[in-house]
Amino acid sequence: MTLRLAGVGAYAPRNYVTAETIREAWGRFDGAGIRQKSVTGADEDTLTMAYEAARRALSAAGTDPGAVTSLVFGTTTPPTEVESATARLVSFLGLAADATTTQLAGSANVGVEAVTLGLDAGDGETVLVVASDAPRGAPDGDVEHGAGAGAAAVVLTADGAGAVTDRATHTATYPGTRFRPAGESETRALGVTQYDRRAYRETVGGSVAGLDADPDPDAAALGGPDGDLPYRAADEVGLEPETIRAGATVHELGDAGAATPLLGLANALDGGASRVLVVGYGAGSESTAVLVDGDVPTASATEGTVERSYAEYLRLRGVVTPGEPEGGGAYVSVPSWRRTLPQRHRLVAGRCRNCGSLSFPPSGACSSCGTRDSYAEVTLPGTGTVEAATVIGQGGAPPEFVEQQARDGAYVSAVVALDGPDGGTVSAPMQVVETDGKPGVGDELTATVRRVYTQEGVTRYGVKMLPVDAER
Numbered sequence: 107m108t109l110r111l112a113g114v115g116a117y118a119p120r121n122y123v124t125a126e127t128i129r130e131a132w133g134r135f136d137g138a139g140i141r142q143k144s145v146t147g148a149d150e151d152t153l154t155m156a157y158e159a160a161r162r163a164l165s166a167a168g169t170d171p172g173a174v175t176s177l178v179f180g181t182t183t184p185p186t187e188v189e190s191a192t193a194r195l196v197s198f199l200g201l202a203a204d205a206t207t208t209q210l211a212g213s214a215n216v217g218v219e220a221v222t223l224g225l226d227a228g229d230g231e232t233v234l235v236v237a238s239d240a241p242r243g244a245p246d247g248d249v250e251h252g253a254g255a256g257a258a259a260v261v262l263t264a265d266g267a268g269a270v271t272d273r274a275t276h277t278a279t280y281p282g283t284r285f286r287p288a289g290e291s292e293t294r295a296l297g298v299t300q301y302d303r304r305a306y307r308e309t310v311g312g313s314v315a316g317l318d319a320d321p322d323p324d325a326a327a328l329g330g331p332d333g334d335l336p337y338r339a340a341d342e343v344g345l346e347p348e349t350i351r352a353g354a355t356v357h358e359l360g361d362a363g364a365a366t367p368l369l370g371l372a373n374a375l376d377g378g379a380s381r382v383l384v385v386g387y388g389a390g391s392e393s394t395a396v397l398v399d400g401d402v403p404t405a406s407a408t409e410g411t412v413e414r415s416y417a418e419y420l421r422l423r424g425v426v427t428p429g430e431p432e433g434g435g436a437y438v439s440v441p442s443w444r445r446t447l448p449q450r451h452r453l454v455a456g457r458c459r460n461c462g463s464l465s466f467p468p469s470g471a472c473s474s475c476g477t478r479d480s481y482a483e484v485t486l487p488g489t490g491t492v493e494a495a496t497v498i499g500q501g502g503a504p505p506e507f508v509e510q511q512a513r514d515g516a517y518v519s520a521v522v523a524l525d526g527p528d529g530g531t532v533s534a535p536m537q538v539v540e541t542d543g544k545p546g547v548g549d550e551l552t553a554t555v556r557r558v559y560t561q562e563g564v565t566r567y568g569v570k571m572l573p574v575d576a577e578r
Contacts, residue, residue: 108225109233111260111268111277113167114404116372117158118256118359120540120578121145122410123419128251131416137252138567139333143360144255144410145422146240149539149556152181153191153567154236155257157555159365162405163234163259164199167266171199173232174261176206178224180216180237180364182293184209184285185565194567195236197451198555200485213388214239214329217258221384222273222394224262233262239363242292245425249284249293252332254360256408257413258368268400274316277392280305284331284389295331305391306335311342312478313385313393320344321397324379326355327370329387343385352377353384359408407578427512436506440564450568453488453524453553455532456481464532466524486524486532488553490571492545493533495520506559518544522551522571526531536569540576551572 118368129135130373137143146155156179164171175381176193184191192207208223210216217237224233234275238257282296295302314321324350328336333356337347353374355366359375360368367386374382385395420426448454449467456468459482463474468481497518503511511517523531538545539556551571558566 108270109231109264109271110266111398111400111402112169112225112263112266113261114162114368114372114375114402115159115162115164115166115259116256116369116404116406116408117155117162117258118144118254118362118369118408118410119146119155121147121414121422122412123414123416127416127419129284132246135247135251137332137360139337139357140252140360141357142410143252144362145414145419146255146466147539148422148510149187149558149570151181151557152238152240152257153185153194154556155200155240155255156195156236156259158407159238159257159259160195160199160234160236163261166403166405167261167263169232169261169263171201174201174205174234175231176208176224177201178208178220178233178235180210180220181239182211182216182363183240183242184211185564186432195260197447198567200452201234213390213392214363214366215386215388215392215394217366217368217385218329218384218394221260221270221368221396224260225270225277229264231348235262237365237368238241239365241265241361241363243294244292244422246454247295248297249295249331254356254359254362256355256359256362256365256369256505258372258437259366260368261434266400266402268398270396271399272317272319272321272397274313275392275394276316278305278309278312280309280391283391300309303335303338304448306330306387307339307342309391310385310387313395314343314383317395317397321383322381323349323383323397324381325352325374325377326350326383326385327367327374328385329367330356331389333357340563345383352379353382355408358410369408370407371398373408375402376406394531409578411578421513424509424513427509429509436504436562438566440562443566450518451555453486453569455484455486455526458483464526464530466532468532482525487527489570490522490531490551492538492547492549492551493521493523494547495538495544497544506561510559520527520571521543536571538571539574540572545573550578
């Protein structure tokens with residue numbers, strides 16, 4: 107039995123830089139058809155964006171994370187070349203430990219490919235598909251000029267509102283269109299314009315032609331490295347430019363790699379489309395097309411709200427910052443960090459079995475009655491209020507937060523009264539992000555997952571808070 111789409115989530119960072127800003131810096135802008143592009147924050151990466159998109163998709167579908175039986179994650183820019191990113195996502199989201207996981211990489215087509223893989227999981231399965239990407243290139247090249255960031259997720263169930271009524275794949279060998287050599291972080295392109303256009307038109311056109319019938323969609327969400335190629339392929343795929351525009355996000359988010367087609371799906375559904383052609387494209391070249399029919403619930407947060415200068419953009423990218431410091435700071439070994447992942451990733455607290463008071467983290471004696479190590483596990487809902495706050499300015503950050511401060515400036519550290527699931531609160535120190543200045547006592551906050559810092563080459567992730575009015 108083929109599964110159906112039950113919910114779609116989309117996320118892009120709030121930071122953006124305009125094409126005009128880059129043009130002023132370089133005297134040109136080589137991201138064709140892109141007006142502005144998303145930029146990850148100092149503590150964001152493809153994993154944190156994947157978390158944001160996934161939790162929105164689960165919410166839109168009305169699906170409890172514990173019900174997910176399979177996770178499929180696609181990206182061309184994982185945080186590490188060797189290590190399971192899906193294992194981290196399982197922990198962030200609170201998925202069951204026996205959920206099967208699959209990670210796809212190496213091609214921007216893997217976002218749509220992940221959906222097709224999830225569709226055939228079988229009756230009774232609940233599949234979470236996530237695509238997240240943040241490509242990079244050399245600062246003066248067309249890859250970097252167009253490189254954006256974003257993530258999208260799809261929940262697949264037996265009774266979802268949306269059906270994939272047709273799908274097809276096409277492969278055509280075009281080496282050199284875009285590639286990233288082993289051990290490098292920057293994607294390259296030979297930049298042979300006619301060659302690139304021919305590769306895109308043949309491959310994308312081939313996947314659409316492979317569908318059983320004329321798709322006749324309300325909107326088309328086409329992947330691609332810029333905002334020009336999808337329109338140049340309009341004749342090959344038999345679509346009008348306005349149909350392509352109805353599913354396009356590249357003009358505002360830039361090239362989000364594997365996430366682009368699914369971001370376009372969310373955009374089209376948000377715009378009222380009920381029949382959407384979704385087409386992935388991976389350089390090299392391969393393309394997968396799926397036709398989605400139905401009114402699928404969505405939850406999206408993709409609008410840029412903070413415009414950055416070119417200097418700020420370079421800082422956020424880590425181009426002109428010192429990098430993570432060696433040694434110093436509050437050393438926490440990876441085994442010690444791992445033991446506290448339920449608290450750091452999902453705010454798992456304890457309720458005293460004797461008096462009912464909350465404890466976070468749940469260890470030692472109860473602060474209310476003194477009973478030792480007798481706690482019932484509870485998960486906090488991720489909301490709270492500021493009890494006290496301070497701004498850590500330039501030069502004031504502990505060594506482990508120097509790189510974050512160098513990239514994004516001063517940050518806020520606060521004591522937060524975290525809400526309990528059934529009343530009561532428990533206080534904990536938290537970083538507050540995406541806030542303009544110091545929040546006031548009593549300000550409401552909500553939780554997110556971000557990068558905390560990197561030591562010994564291993565990035566620690568954990569809960570941070572952001573103002574409720576900053577949540578998009």
